[in-house]
Amino acid sequence: KAGVTQTPRYLIKTRGQQVTLSCSPISGHRSVSWYQQTPGQGLQFLFEYFSETQRNKGNFPGRFSGRQFSNSRSEMNVSTLELGDSALYLCASSLAPGDNGNTIYFGEGSWLTVV
Amino acid sequence: AQSVTQLDSQVPVFEEAPVELRCNYSSSVSVYLFWYVQYPNQGLQLLLKYLSGSTLVKGINGFEAEFNKSQTSFHLRKPSVHISDTAEYFCAVSFFSGGYNKLIFGAGTRLAVHP
Numbered sequence: 001k002a003g004v005t006q007t008p009r010y011l012i013k014t015r016g017q018q019v020t021l022s023c024s025p026i027s028g029h030r031s032v033s034w035y036q037q038t039p040g041q042g043l044q045f046l047f048e049y050f051s052e053t054q055r056n057k058g059n060f061p062g063r064f065s066g067r068q069f070s071n072s073r074s075e076m077n078v079s080t081l082e083l084g085d086s087a088l089y090l091c092a093s094s095l096a097p098g099d100n101g102n103t104i105y106f107g108e109g110s111w112l113t114v115v
Numbered sequence: 116a117q118s119v120t121q122l123d124s125q126v127p128v129f130e131e132a133p134v135e136l137r138c139n140y141s142s143s144v145s146v147y148l149f150w151y152v153q154y155p156n157q158g159l160q161l162l163l164k165y166l167s168g169s170t171l172v173k174g175i176n177g178f179e180a181e182f183n184k185s186q187t188s189f190h191l192r193k194p195s196v197h198i199s200d201t202a203e204y205f206c207a208v209s210f211f212s213g214g215y216n217k218l219i220f221g222a223g224t225r226l227a228v229h230p
Contacts, residue, residue: 004158031216043205043220055215090158092218099211101147101166104218106159 002027004093004107012113018079021110025072025093032074033104034066037088049074050097086114117142121206121221129229130198136191136224138206146208148189149218150180153203162204165189176200201228
């Protein structure tokens with residue numbers, strides 16, 4: 001079955017603009033999480049959604065937001081872009097949360113460059 | 116609090132040589148353990164996981180890892196590497212708390228396989 005699908009794969013934005021990234025989870029997966037990856041900070045957790053509700057949030061400013069739709073697809077938005085937002089944004093999906101070693105699967109990522 | 120330490124930031128090795136990538140973790144709760152691989156310009160791919168049972172787990176591409184609870188380690192090994200194994204490898208721990216699954220990554224180990 002298809003893996004986690006992220007669009008767009010690459011994009012360039014100007015400082016001050018806003019961007020929306022999209023993620024389609026693996027079929028049957030209802031939990032979606034987002035990570036930011038940069039050379040300096042490594043992999044950092046942004047937020048997680050389940051049943052259209054944000055369940056957990058990382059330490060990022062309010063410019064970073066997300067949402068999940070009834071079909072489990074998710075979007076994340078970054079407003080008022082800064083140069084430091086240039087990163088690889090990874091979406092991941094898993095089954096419903098639970099204490100069962102819930103494996104998280106990642107997409108190919110969206111490369112965002114802010115100029 | 117939970118943390119993951121990958122003891123080597125870079126590991127150079129010659130083709131067909133064995134390799135071990137080291138990972139130690141710290142946790143006050145039971146965790147599940149994962150290794151992910153990231154090839155250049157790609158997302159994260161699951162290599163293997165330890166949930167329970169046998170402490171030696173086998174993954175894709177000939178990799179295996181051994182869970183050592185007393186030493187809180189989960190080292191990744193491959194008996195003979197190929198050029199195509201050149202990538203960044205991430206160790207991660209997952210735990211269920213507060214109604215959600217959280218995944219904590221190490222800083223990554225860059226494996227460089229030379230001919």
